[in-house]
Amino acid sequence: xxxxxxxxxxxxxxxxxxxxxxxxxxxxxxxxxxxxxxxxxxxxxxxxxxxxxxxxxxxxxxxxxxxxxxxxxxxxxxxxxxxxxxxxxxxxxxxxxxxxxxxxxxxxxxxxxxxxxxxxxxxxxxxxxxxxxxxxxxxxxxxxxxxxxxxxxxxxxxxxxxxxxxxxxxxxxxxxxxxxxxxxxxxxxxxxxxxxxxxxxxxxxxxxxxxxxxxxxxxxxxxxxxxxxxxxxxxxxxxxxxxxxxxxxxxxxx
Numbered sequence: 371x372x373x374x375x376x377x378x379x380x381x382x383x384x385x386x387x388x389x390x391x392x393x394x395x396x397x398x399x400x401x402x403x404x405x406x407x408x409x410x411x412x413x414x415x416x417x418x419x420x421x422x423x424x425x426x427x428x429x430x431x432x433x434x435x436x437x438x439x440x441x442x443x444x445x446x447x448x449x450x451x452x453x454x455x456x457x458x459x460x461x462x463x464x465x466x467x468x469x470x471x472x473x474x475x476x477x478x479x480x481x482x483x484x485x486x487x488x489x490x491x492x493x494x495x496x497x498x499x500x501x502x503x504x505x506x507x508x509x510x511x512x513x514x515x516x517x518x519x520x521x522x523x524x525x526x527x528x529x530x531x532x533x534x535x536x537x538x539x540x541x542x543x544x545x546x547x548x549x550x551x552x553x554x555x556x557x558x559x560x561x562x563x564x565x566x567x568x569x570x571x572x573x574x575x576x577x578x579x580x581x582x583x584x585x586x587x588x589x590x591x592x593x594x595x596x597x598x599x600x601x602x603x604x605x606x607x608x609x610x611x612x613x614x615x616x617x618x619x620x621x622x623x624x
Contacts, residue, residue: 372397372607373426375450377441378433379415380404383455386596387430388412397604400424404433419444427607430599431456438463442470451475451606455482455599457523471613477606479616480527482598486572487616489587493528493574494535496585501536505578506553512563512571520562524572529558532574 374391378384379402388411391399401424402415409415416422419440429452431441438456445452451474454467470476481487501507511525521544533540543557553559570589575582589595598616605619 375429377431383432454478475609477614481524482595490531497532505576508559508575
């Protein structure tokens, strides 16, 4: 049984993960950390990191970017592996993540969905076959109207996985309205759509002569990110220091 501390337990994703863990016999939340303590949970909740001395095997973080620095220090001091799900980290924080990874196990991924990360593997293989055959590559991502960043981090991660398979040979094109010229063969177009309450949709298009291949992932709820985080926690518990991502979780399950 993996013993987990939930950092940001009373937020939306913290509560989603709490529900998932209640139904999973392989993991248990033994403590939560959240400045808001007005919700009832089946585990003790601490308003500050320093107050939590409960024995655990791993920490899962779904809180806010400003709280990540303190969390990383806490995990180093207690020698606790940590699954970082919070996004929007600064360059300085990302550097601190790397430094922390030299002392404890840290898992960070642009998207915690098992489906999206499996999709990345598929795209790498597809790109190696289709790009040399002259197929153009386009990515279209769709999210709710409250999302402020565009393109999404997941869209960029998908593009990166394709580009890595192609030896970083392709340029990313976000906006074609500023120049009047035909599409370059070695570019990946990335377009963002914002509207309604779309949780997340990512479609990768390989367009060739007389044939088109479309690979698509649709998220219908945020629970998929919680499920991925729980699987990541089970994977990371007991791992040596280092930087891990969801590809490692998927590889371990093969």
